[in-house]
Amino acid sequence: xxxxxxxxxxxxxxxxxxxxxxxxxxxxxxxxxxxxxxxxxxxxxxxxxxxxxxxxxxxxxxxxxxxxxxxxxxxxxxxxxxxxxxxxxxxxxxxxxxxxxxxxxxxxxxxxxxxxxxxxxxxxxxxxxxxxxxxxxxxxxxxxxxxxxxxxxxxxxxxxxxxxxxxxxxxxxxxxxxxxxxxxxxxxxxxxxxxxxxxxxxxxxxxxxxxxxxxxxxxxxxxxxxxxxxxxxxxxxxxxxxxxxxxxxxxxxxxxxxxxxxxxxxxxxxxxxxxxxxxxxxxxxxxxxxxxxxxxxxxxxxxxxxxxxxxxxxxxxxxxxxxxxxxxxxxxxxxxxxxxxxxxxxxxxxxxxxxxxxxxxxxxxxxxxxxxxxxxxxxxxxxxxxxxxxxxxxxxxxxxxxxxxxxxxxxxxxxxxxxx
Numbered sequence: 001x002x003x004x005x006x007x008x009x010x011x012x013x014x015x016x017x018x019x020x021x022x023x024x025x026x027x028x029x030x031x032x033x034x035x036x037x038x039x040x041x042x043x044x045x046x047x048x049x050x051x052x053x054x055x056x057x058x059x060x061x062x063x064x065x066x067x068x069x070x071x072x073x074x075x076x077x078x079x080x081x082x083x084x085x086x087x088x089x090x091x092x093x094x095x096x097x098x099x100x101x102x103x104x105x106x107x108x109x110x111x112x113x114x115x116x117x118x119x120x121x122x123x124x125x126x127x128x129x130x131x132x133x134x135x136x137x138x139x140x141x142x143x144x145x146x147x148x149x150x151x152x153x154x155x156x157x158x159x160x161x162x163x164x165x166x167x168x169x170x171x172x173x174x175x176x177x178x179x180x181x182x183x184x185x186x187x188x189x190x191x192x193x194x195x196x197x198x199x200x201x202x203x204x205x206x207x208x209x210x211x212x213x214x215x216x217x218x219x220x221x222x223x224x225x226x227x228x229x230x231x232x233x234x235x236x237x238x239x240x241x242x243x244x245x246x247x248x249x250x251x252x253x254x255x256x257x258x259x260x261x262x263x264x265x266x267x268x269x270x271x272x273x274x275x276x277x278x279x280x281x282x283x284x285x286x287x288x289x290x291x292x293x294x295x296x297x298x299x300x301x302x303x304x305x306x307x308x309x310x311x312x313x314x315x316x317x318x319x320x321x322x323x324x325x326x327x328x329x330x331x332x333x334x335x336x337x338x339x340x341x342x343x344x345x346x347x348x349x350x351x352x353x354x355x356x357x358x359x360x361x362x363x364x365x366x367x368x369x370x371x372x373x374x375x376x377x378x379x380x381x382x383x384x385x386x387x388x389x390x391x392x393x394x395x396x397x398x399x400x401x402x403x404x405x406x407x408x409x410x411x412x413x414x415x416x417x418x419x420x
Contacts, residue, residue, distance in 0.1 A: 003025065004028070006030075007020070007030045012040060013073060017030075020042050027042060027044070035081070037052050037084065038052055038077060039051050048067065049066070050073075050079075052084075056087055056093075061094070063094075105181075107132075107144050111128070121253070121274060131169055131170050131173055134170075144194065147198055152171065153202070164211060168208060168209060168211065175197060175199035178199055182194045182195075215340070217340045218331060222330075222331045223341075225330060227396035228329065229331075236299060244292065245339065247388070249339045251339060255306070256306060256314070258305045260297070260300070260303055260304075263293060263305060268284055268290045268382075270283055277362070284385050285389075339360070343356060345395075359381060359388075
């Protein structure tokens with residue numbers, strides 16, 4: 001490190017500064033005799049920087065005021081006096097500057113930092129970006145500290161007029177961004193730049209719109225036309241996906257994200273690693289579904305289970321297949337309705353609550369002492385999965401024991417590969 005040493009103080013003027021000889025190496029500091037703390041730092045290369053030195057809360061601090069030539073001696077004295085005045089009033093100039101810089105950050109910057117820092121799933125990141133840009137686009141370049149509770153309340157009411165569900169989703173995402181920024185954006189002394197999360201006003205005023213949770217399932221009498229419509233869909237990836245979901249109760253993202261290294265055809269098990277519960281979920285599959293997966297292995301590419309070998313394209317957009325199946329069957333359903341249907345059929349077979357929770361990868365209540373003694377391995381779940389599969393297929397009008405015939409790779413007849 002270059003050595004820094006002090007030269008005798010003098011009254012700093014333009015002429016006096018020009019008269020300072022640069023040191024042969026390192027840097028020399030010349031302090032002003034007129035204003036305490038003011039000085040210049042002269043390097044061996046001849047660069048001259050105005051500096052101001054003072055103690056703040058017992059610690060020596062130094063500020064660069066500007067390069068000599070870029071600012072004058074008079075301007076340097078003015079800057080030094082401003083710093084001296086702030087310190088005399090108990091302020092920390094660095095903390096004040098830091099707070100001002102952080103306070104100037106926009107909602108766009110806050111969202112970007114939140115998405116980069118938090119370990120969110122790709123789909124969640126995409127949803128946050130789409131929702132906030134859709135409903136808060138005019139706020140994106142606004143300073144985060146300028147968004148007030150009344151702004152939140154007004155926007156929430158406006159969004160509720162068209163869609164209370166989307167309004168709730170938007171404000172939950174905004175609340176998460178503010179909560180993250182409260183913890184991450186702090187002054188040098190550790191104080192939060194954002195003292196209060198403005199979205200809290202919705203909870204404080206109990207203004208959140210209560211939404212009735214969806215409880216829809218595919219009714220027993222609807223399963224036969226639904227299954228026929230699924231098997232007639234021209235996209236083989238979609239056909240197998242919908243059957244897979246209703247026979248496993250898997251969530252949409254978990255099924256779409258399933259890769260072949262998580263499928264064991266020999267033992268008849270699948271492993272979901274990217275789950276909502278943030279824990280691996282291993283499930284045995286019934287004989288019918290095992291046959292479907294074996295056929296899918298021949299038709300799919302790598303690494304995705306629900307992909308096409310020829311193009312390598314993974315199934316992602318379900319909108320068109322959903323529309324075709326709804327029109328053909330007359331059954332209005334969502335992908336999550338298939339999960340609810342799976343759970344409803346399981347309950348009708350008197351599958352125990354513990355087993356059902358394990359099948360759905362739901363956490364057991366912490367206060368449940370008995371749950372702490374149970375270990376429901378995949379093999380323990382196999383009997384339940386087989387019974388549920390058989391029941392659903394019977395309701396669908398499918399013969400559960402039928403052999404699943406491999407479909408040809410091209411020119412396949414819709415529905416081929418599933419005997420009824």
